[in-house]
Amino acid sequence: MEDFITVENISKNFSGLKALRDISFSIKKGEALGLCGANGSGKSTLIKILAGVLSADSGKIKIEGAEMVSYGPLGGIMRGISVIYQDISLFPTLTVLENICVARAIGQGRILSILGSERARAEAILGDLGVSINIDSIVEELPIASQQLVAIARALNNDSKLIILDEPTTALTSKEVGLLFKIVNKLKNSGISVIFISHKIDEIVELCDRVLILRDGGLIAAKPIKDTNLEEIETLMVGQSLVYSKMDDVDREAPVVLEVNSLTKKNNFKDIGFSLRHGEVLGVIGLLGSGRTELALALFGINAADSGKIAVDGTECRVRTVNDAVSAGIAYVPEDRLTEGLVMNYPIRENIVLATLDKFKDKFTFLKRRSMSEAAQKWLRTLSIKTDSPDNIVSSLSGGNQQKVVLAKWLERNPKILILDSPTVGIDIAAKAGIFAILKTMIAENGMGIILISDEIKEITAYSHRAIIMRNGRVAKILPKDEINEERIRAILNEQKQTK
Ligand SMILES: Nc1ncnc2c1ncn2[C@@H]1O[C@H](COP(=O)(O)OP(=O)(O)OP(=O)(O)O)[C@@H](O)[C@H]1O
Numbered sequence: 001m002e003d004f005i006t007v008e009n010i011s012k013n014f015s016g017l018k019a020l021r022d023i024s025f026s027i028k029k030g031e032a033l034g035l036c037g038a039n040g041s042g043k044s045t046l047i048k049i050l051a052g053v054l055s056a057d058s059g060k061i062k063i064e065g066a067e068m069v070s071y072g073p074l075g076g077i078m079r080g081i082s083v084i085y086q087d088i089s090l091f092p093t094l095t096v097l098e099n100i101c102v103a104r105a106i107g108q109g110r111i112l113s114i115l116g117s118e119r120a121r122a123e124a125i126l127g128d129l130g131v132s133i134n135i136d137s138i139v140e141e142l143p144i145a146s147q148q149l150v151a152i153a154r155a156l157n158n159d160s161k162l163i164i165l166d167e168p169t170t171a172l173t174s175k176e177v178g179l180l181f182k183i184v185n186k187l188k189n190s191g192i193s194v195i196f197i198s199h200k201i202d203e204i205v206e207l208c209d210r211v212l213i214l215r216d217g218g219l220i221a222a223k224p225i226k227d228t229n230l231e232e233i234e235t236l237m238v239g240q241s242l243v244y245s246k247m248d249d250v251d252r253e254a255p256v257v258l259e260v261n262s263l264t265k266k267n268n269f270k271d272i273g274f275s276l277r278h279g280e281v282l283g284v285i286g287l288l289g290s291g292r293t294e295l296a297l298a299l300f301g302i303n304a305a306d307s308g309k310i311a312v313d314g315t316e317c318r319v320r321t322v323n324d325a326v327s328a329g330i331a332y333v334p335e336d337r338l339t340e341g342l343v344m345n346y347p348i349r350e351n352i353v354l355a356t357l358d359k360f361k362d363k364f365t366f367l368k369r370r371s372m373s374e375a376a377q378k379w380l381r382t383l384s385i386k387t388d389s390p391d392n393i394v395s396s397l398s399g400g401n402q403q404k405v406v407l408a409k410w411l412e413r414n415p416k417i418l419i420l421d422s423p424t425v426g427i428d429i430a431a432k433a434g435i436f437a438i439l440k441t442m443i444a445e446n447g448m449g450i451i452l453i454s455d456e457i458k459e460i461t462a463y464s465h466r467a468i469i470m471r472n473g474r475v476a477k478i479l480p481k482d483e484i485n486e487e488r489i490r491a492i493l494n495e496q497k498q499t500k
């Protein structure tokens with residue numbers, strides 16, 4: 001097959017920082033190309049250049065052999081390149097149909113008057129994708145997986161020849177990921193090229209024909225998938241093989257830090273009871289709708305429970321508000337970190353100390369800037385946040401590095417009880433290992449107890465001392481350490497599907 005796009009010697013700097021160095025590669029028609037690299041290695045920057053959202057400082061791009069002189073985002077779309085960003089960027093208040101037709105309409109100088117023929121075409125595209133979505137529903141009312149499919153339908157309606165998916169699977173359940181992969185394979189068969197970015201290397205191995213690996217803005221390797229494997233890709237990404245730290249055994253005599261009894265919230269969860277010791281990591285798994293996130297929200301006072309008891313260090317506490325939870329020593333890192341956690345146009349330092357400002361006030365309540373900077377520097381180091389100064393604003397960080405700032409903000413609190421909801425979504429494999437290493441140190445130093453909610457069974461099996469499996473808002477099973485393994489967990493989850 002011939003090449004659809006050829007990239008020659010592309011470089012890009014952001015005020016002195018080399019985000020891309022001399023990148024060259026090409027993509028064949030009908031090829032699925034995986035793009036891997038640690039947080040901040042330049043993946044998003046590269047695809048923004050392909051899409052025409054950013055322009056390169058030097059280098060050439062050829063589409064079907066013709067050299068492109070700078071083209072903006074609409075130019076990219078008109079030349080057949082569509083990007084589906086992680087936040088999808090549909091128009092939330094427009095309908096599915098309007099979203100599918102919008103770029104074409106603007107390209108033709110028309111604003112949203114949908115022609116009858118366009119409706120038929122949009123319906124046909126959704127039909128070909130094999131998805132049933134009401135074309136007149138408002139996009140923001142659809143689940144995230146459906147929104148993603150609408151974005152793909154829009155790309156097809158624009159006659160895209162290259163569709164770029166930037167971390168498309170982070171918000172999807174495994175069933176939805178399966179559907180997405182089927183659709184990508186269909187696209188490939190019809191000659192459309194796909195670039196797929198993911199921190200889940202197993203997905204890249206499953207879906208792609210070839211993989212490009214970026215490190216610090218440079219192209220380290222380009223390999224056909226059949227000539228490589230997951231371990232080799234990981235090693236190439238981080239430049240060394242990874243060390244996974246196991247958690248220390250929990251002290252069975254350690255006092256209980258959190259005791260939950262008969263906790264109930266109507267329509268969310270019922271009769272939840274468990275205890276958490278100092279130094280213990282309690283995994284929480286469950287299918288979507290099992291009530292695990294709702295339980296976390298109740299423990300943190302965001303949506304308080306209707307009845308039941310919560311005791312911290314043996315003292316019963318009322319957790320009606322976030323303030324109640326925080327003063328009881330509970331911290332919560334939400335799943336949806338970017339929208340809930342950061343002030344984007346503030347410096348990294350301020351974002352990190354935001355939740356702990358009291359610690360940094362002197363007796364006249366002036367802020368101690370030096371200690372704030374020291375705290376921020378410590379987290380930049382321990383979580384390897386890629387930036388040259390804590391003075392930089394958060395929006396200049398790559399997606400994964402922004403996630404790490406939110407995590408730093410809550411770890412800086414040094415809570416008694418830390419609730420982590422999907423803590424490593426969007427974070428590269430090396431940083432993931434780093435995060436669990438720092439949690440291990442914090443457990444050893446302060447006896448923190450951790451509730452770890454995760455969809456990644458591997459994360460639960462590697463780091464939990466016990467695991468709760470939730471089903472339909474109830475605790476279905478509590479597994480002791482020696483029963484926490486992938487087969488056992490999958491078996492229980494599958495059993496749930498059947499009884500549903
Ligand atoms: N607008 C910007 N201003 C300054 N620096 C930027 C800007 N955008 C990106 N960078 C820097 O360029 C580098 C590459 O960022 P990029 O977003 O491409 O990384 P990435 O590989 O997509 O990472 P992630 O996996 O975390 O999403 C990072 O060091 C980032 O801080």
Ligand SMILES: [Mg+2]
Nearest residue numbers: 043044398399
């Ligand atoms: Mg990115």
